Amino acid sequence: MGLPPSANESHASKIRHEDLVAFSRLVGNDYRAMGAALDATATMVAGKFNLREVRAGLLVHASDARYEHTVTTQMEKNQSLNFSIVLSGGWQATLGGTSLASGAGPSATTFVLSEPDLWQKHAVRGGHARMVNVMASPEWLEASILDGSGADSVSMASLTRRHRLHAHWRPSARLVGLADRVLGTPLYAAGLQKLYLESRAIDIVLESLSLLVESRYPAGSSGRPGDHRRMWAVRERLDHATHETPSLSELAREASVSTRTLQRQFAAVHGIAIFEYVRSRRLDRSRRLLEREGISVAQAAYEAGYSSAANFATAFRRRFGLSPRQARDGV
Structure with a gap:
């Protein structure tokens, strides 16, 4: 089914529910709102909201908008590598049953879908997000970046196969600047504006990928390398605790830190309090x-x-x- 013209380039001040349904076809299938009977013309988002495919397999979503409803939407999201740069506000979502969220203040999040998966977005009425999301398909990555030569290319290819891998860090000034320019007033006419967005999106992908490949603890985040390794081990321990959640003292003992240090480092690395x-x-x-x-x-x-x-x-x-x-x- 084809998309209406507005679904690929809209930056309207009000986005209706039917607009979101159309937008969703760019990134996945089976979109629906959970637990809410929403009219097709109901305003879902107010403010700047733009989702467009700037190149086959490369999408840019720019938002400086307010949520008008408290609602959870879900869809089967396509296989992709996703990069989110949040300048203010934030988002909450669930990927295949695992909670994801942006950090407070300027934050960057990357997550990998090596296969289609269930994506749920949780919006709260009055909530606001000023952010840029870039979504790259495996085909675009292979044609544009992963040429198969060199250690970096091999490392990037390996990363893109790690389903549900996600990382959160404090973005560099350059990443913040790139996102800010994507959100800014168009500098060029319509045809050149698309090329401008594509170049900024590629820069975001390249800088984020380089940080992820260099280390598990991306540059620009707070804390020492050992802190990041320990806190990722703590998070994985919590993710695999299917029945009884380990206590703070038990987690701190396993991480060889005090409970106070555990709570401080976990929040610094993951952007959310452990509780x-x-x-x-x-x-x-x-x-x-x-x-x-x-x-x-x-x-x-x-x-x-x-x-x-x-x-x-x-x-x-x-x-x-x-x-x-x-x-x-x-x-």
């Missing part, structure tokens, strides 16, 4: 159990670590924009 990360993972898991297994709200509250079903429901609605019962019933 918030654990809570978000528990809420994500409870939602999957509600939607896929139809467990009771009381069971879901227990699985999420809440002794009070009312407190659980409040936290659940704050995160997802719908009640646990609505999630279970598919409303």
